[in-house]
Amino acid sequence: MPEMEIDxxxxxxxxxxxxxxxxxxxxxxxxxxxxxxxxxxxxxxxxQPVKDALDGYYDARKRxxxxxxxxxxxxADQLIAAAEAYENADHGIASDFRRAGDDIGGHGSPQGTPAxxxxxxxxxxxxxxxxxxGTSPLDGGPSVTGPQTPGTGQxxxxxxxxxxxxxxxxxxxxxxxxxxxMGAVDSTGNQAGSGSGVNTGAAAATAGTPAGGVxxxxxxxxxxxxxxxxxxxxxxxxxxxxxxxxxxxxxxFAAAVAAAKDKEAxxxxxxxxxxxxxxxxxxxxxxxxLAAADTPAVGMHWAVGVMRGPAGAGVFITSNEGRGWLPAGxxxxxxxxxxxxxxxxxxxxxGSAASPWxxxxxxxxxxxxxxxxxxxxxxxxxxxxxxxxxxxxELRARLPDIAMADLVGPAYDVDLRVHTxxxxxxxxxxxxxxxxxxIAAVPDSRAYARCLELVTDAHTRLVxxxxxxxxxxxxxxxxxxxxxxxxxxxxxSPQWWEQLRExxxxxxxxxxxxxxxxxxxxxxxxxxxxxGATLRAMVFERRCNELLLLLAGxxxxxxxxxxxxxxxxxxxxxxxxxxxxxxxxxxxxxxDRSVTVAGPVSxxxxxxxxxxxxxxxxxxxxxxxxxxxxEQS
Numbered sequence: 183m184p185e186m187e188i189d190x191x192x193x194x195x196x197x198x199x200x201x202x203x204x205x206x207x208x209x210x211x212x213x214x215x216x217x218x219x220x221x222x223x224x225x226x227x228x229x230q231p232v233k234d235a236l237d238g239y240y241d242a243r244k245r246x247x248x249x250x251x252x253x254x255x256x257x258a259d260q261l262i263a264a265a266e267a268y269e270n271a272d273h274g275i276a277s278d279f280r281r282a283g284d285d286i287g288g289h290g291s292p293q294g295t296p297a298x299x300x301x302x303x304x305x306x307x308x309x310x311x312x313x314x315x316g317t318s319p320l321d322g323g324p325s326v327t328g329p330q331t332p333g334t335g336q337x338x339x340x341x342x343x344x345x346x347x348x349x350x351x352x353x354x355x356x357x358x359x360x361x362x363x364m365g366a367v368d369s370t371g372n373q374a375g376s377g378s379g380v381n382t383g384a385a386a387a388t389a390g391t392p393a394g395g396v397x398x399x400x401x402x403x404x405x406x407x408x409x410x411x412x413x414x415x416x417x418x419x420x421x422x423x424x425x426x427x428x429x430x431x432x433x434x435f436a437a438a439v440a441a442a443k444d445k446e447a448x449x450x451x452x453x454x455x456x457x458x459x460x461x462x463x464x465x466x467x468x469x470x471x472l473a474a475a476d477t478p479a480v481g482m483h484w485a486v487g488v489m490r491g492p493a494g495a496g497v498f499i500t501s502n503e504g505r506g507w508l509p510a511g512x513x514x515x516x517x518x519x520x521x522x523x524x525x526x527x528x529x530x531x532x533g534s535a536a537s538p539w540x541x542x543x544x545x546x547x548x549x550x551x552x553x554x555x556x557x558x559x560x561x562x563x564x565x566x567x568x569x570x571x572x573x574x575x576e577l578r579a580r581l582p583d584i585a586m587a588d589l590v591g592p593a594y595d596v597d598l599r600v601h602t603x604x605x606x607x608x609x610x611x612x613x614x615x616x617x618x619x620x621i622a623a624v625p626d627s628r629a630y631a632r633c634l635e636l637v638t639d640a641h642t643r644l645v646x647x648x649x650x651x652x653x654x655x656x657x658x659x660x661x662x663x664x665x666x667x668x669x670x671x672x673x674x675s676p677q678w679w680e681q682l683r684e685x686x687x688x689x690x691x692x693x694x695x696x697x698x699x700x701x702x703x704x705x706x707x708x709x710x711x712x713x714g715a716t717l718r719a720m721v722f723e724r725r726c727n728e729l730l731l732l733l734a735g736x737x738x739x740x741x742x743x744x745x746x747x748x749x750x751x752x753x754x755x756x757x758x759x760x761x762x763x764x765x766x767x768x769x770x771x772x773x774d775r776s777v778t779v780a781g782p783v784s785x786x787x788x789x790x791x792x793x794x795x796x797x798x799x800x801x802x803x804x805x806x807x808x809x810x811x812x813e814q815s
Contacts, residue, residue, distance in 0.1 A: 190265035196437070197261035204254035211247020213240035437596070460488040460566035461585040463497065467518065468568045469593035471499065474512045479503075479690035481697070483571040485545035489553055491562030498552065502545040502571075502697065504721040504751060508612055510732065510744040512598050513605035520612045521552035525756065541714040543697035546573050546588070547705075550581065554706045574701045581705070607740070609747040617750040621742055630737040633745040634668060637729045640752050641665060644726055647759065651716055653692040654723040657685040661730055668733065679734045686727040693720050718757065725751045 218240070221233050464486040471484055482503060489496045497518045500506035505522040508514075521539075539548045546569040553564030566585045567573070573588040601607070609618055624632045641661055660682045667674050696717040700708055729748045732741055752758060 188268055190268050192437075193261045193265035193268075196440070197258035197265075200254040200258040200261070204251040204258070207247050207251040207254065211244045211251070213237075213244055458566065458585045460490065460495065461568065461587055464488050464566045464568040465587050465590055466593070466595070467497065467499070467515075468570060468590050470596045470598050471512065471514070472570055472590070473592035473594045474598040475509045475592075478509070479687065481543075481690065481694045483545050483569065485549055485567065485569040485571070487546075487549035487553065487564055487568075488566040489557065489560070489562045490565045491560060495565075496562070498549060500545050500548050500552075502543055502548070503693075504718075504725070505540060505755065506548075506612060507721075507725075507751065508608040508747075510608070510728070510747075511740075513601045513607055514598065514611055515604060516606055518611060521548060521556075522612065524552070524556060538709050541696070541698050541717050542708075543699050544571060544574070544701070545569060546571065546586075547577065547700055547708075550577065550584075550705055551708050576701060577705070607743055607747075609743045609750075613747055613750050614754045617746055617754065618743070621746050624742065626739055629739055629742040630733070633729075633733055633737075633742055636745050636749045637726070637733065638665060638669070640726050640729055640749055643753060644722055647719075647722075651720060653689055654720060657682065657689055657723055657727050660685055661726065664730060674734070679731065682727060682731060686724060686731075689720060689724055689727070693717060693724075696720070715757075718755075722752050722755070722758065725749075 218233070218236060221236070222229065225232075468484060468486040471486075472478075475482075475484075482501065484499065484501045486497065486499045489498065497515075498521055499508075499514070499518055500521055501508065506520045508520075539551055542548055546567055549567060550564065557563045564581075564584055568587045568590050570590050571588065573586050578586060598605070621632065641658075645658070660678065664674050664678055664682065667678075696714075698714070725748045729745055732745050732748070735741060
């Protein structure tokens with residue numbers, strides 16, 4: 183079971199950072215008193231109007247700077263309060279354990295003793311395991327997705343915490359029975375569940391398409407239970423108790439967004455120059471993905487977009503290879519989704535794949551097309567877009583309302599290569615609904631063997647499909663050789679693994695010229711025809727190479743999950759067609775048998791006769807002479 187550790191020292195460190203920003207802001211807002219005092223003696227009384235204007239400007243700047251500094255101080259106070267609340271909750275749990283031990287030891291209340299009251303007014307019965315009466319997890323039915331209004335038996339937050347300034351930037355609070363919908367990010371750049379007051383999941387508990395907002399499709403992703411590594415969260419966040427208030431949880435990505443927001447405002451602290459929080463979230467996530475991807479293949483680019491509607495926002499990520507391929511060993515926040523999960527909802531009834539964006543060289547254009555197609559259905563629109571590639575100037579001109587950032591580089595503020603309770607791997611994020619189910623029952627002892635089975639099956643299917651290009655012939659030959667050694671139970675030479683990596687890099691370079699440049703096509707008019715079949719076949723070959731290269735790594739459960747994702751990208755692709763195995767039969771043998779016809783007539787055997795083709799008349803024989811009886815006498 184993964185452990186979730188909250189260090190109050192981290193909260194206090196963040197609070198000190200806000201204190202430092204507040205001090206620097208106040209120092210910046212302080213008027214230059216000495217210079218203003220020497221202004222009239224230097225320039226004379228003729229400059230008095232200028233002096234009055236300067237006094238008004240510096241006075242307004244000081245008031246605005248003090249207000250900004252007060253906001254940072256308020257945030258610091260909230261962080262300190264969160265740290266103290268967590269420590270108090272920790273001490274309370276220890277006290278409960280000690281009291282429970284006393285009850286077990288015979289020091290509990292005698293029969294007939296009234297139940298004692300908890301600090302928040304709830305009552306506990308004797309020997310009830312410290313569970314508040316009427317607050318069992320089974321009471322009230324199953325939990326729903328989306329924020330819930332506290333009712334009877336739930337502790338109400340203070341009035342001060344409900345004010346707009348109450349949320350702590352970068353801090354997400356867990357609530358009993360409530361989970362943030364995938365893709366929810368509030369207007370301040372915080373993650374869903376941070377207490378921002380933005381209704382990011384008003385319709386998440388209902389099936390189908392909501393009237394507003396952005397939701398994600400039900401897949402094998404987070405919340406479905408396909409990830410056998412995950413575990414249920416405690417009832418009230420990290421406290422594990424129903425009688426305590428939720429404890430704020432600082433997630434690594436939320437902390438990185440908060441740090442990026444502070445860094446964005448550092449150069450000038452210009453009052454009124456607001457930071458675009460949606461673009462900040464997109465850029466921070468993209469930079470972290472690029473850092474986790476390390477050295478991507480040549481021509482590989484990613485893009486992150488934010489769609490916002492009345493009920494909240496959704497974060498979407500894609501790449502320009504295949505159907506938004508994601509590298510192995512990367513863990514993304516649960517709020518992130520991908521456009522390639524929405525094919526069924528975008529279907530036009532023709533029966534063909536509904537997302538005609540595969541093979542586009544610009545990943546940002548994929549998100550733009552997705553926003554135009556899905557936005558009207560979800561009552562949302564694309565508001566921010568960040569790409570590691572260059573965004574076409576004509577696209578910027580056509581979509582001036584979308585905040586864009588291109589040529590984003592890697593940033594190491596958050597490490598997405600480490601699995602945390604608030605992140606999921608690529609199988610949960612972008613796998614098909616049936617991708618994780620077959621491997622859930624595979625024991626760890628058979629993880630490597632199952633990976634080898636997936637590689638062999640994918641390689642065999644690709645060979646039978648007959649879609650190989652000349653560029654993929656070398657990688658197929660190396661795969662054949664390595665698979666033969668692995669199936670024989672022998673060790674593969676490191677040189678062979680390196681040869682496969684080099685062949686895969688050459689295949690990636692060959693794909694550059696086959697990607698489609700759609701810069702001259704108007705947004706919304708994009709249609710990719712069957713000419714992309716060759717590029718798609720090359721992508722299948724790369725995924726098969728990736729499958730085999732996973733066997734060179736450390737065996738384990740995550741290796742199996744990454745292999746299942748790569749296998750899913752091949753065999754569950756909507757346009758992958760496997761040629762069936764040809765059925766052959768041996769030549770039918772001819773059996774000579776005598777046939778007997780039942781009946782009274784049988785033809786006599788012919789032993790002699792005229793030669794074939796000759797027509798011979800029978801000889802004429804004179805009849806014998808007949809003598810009358812009178813003559814014989």
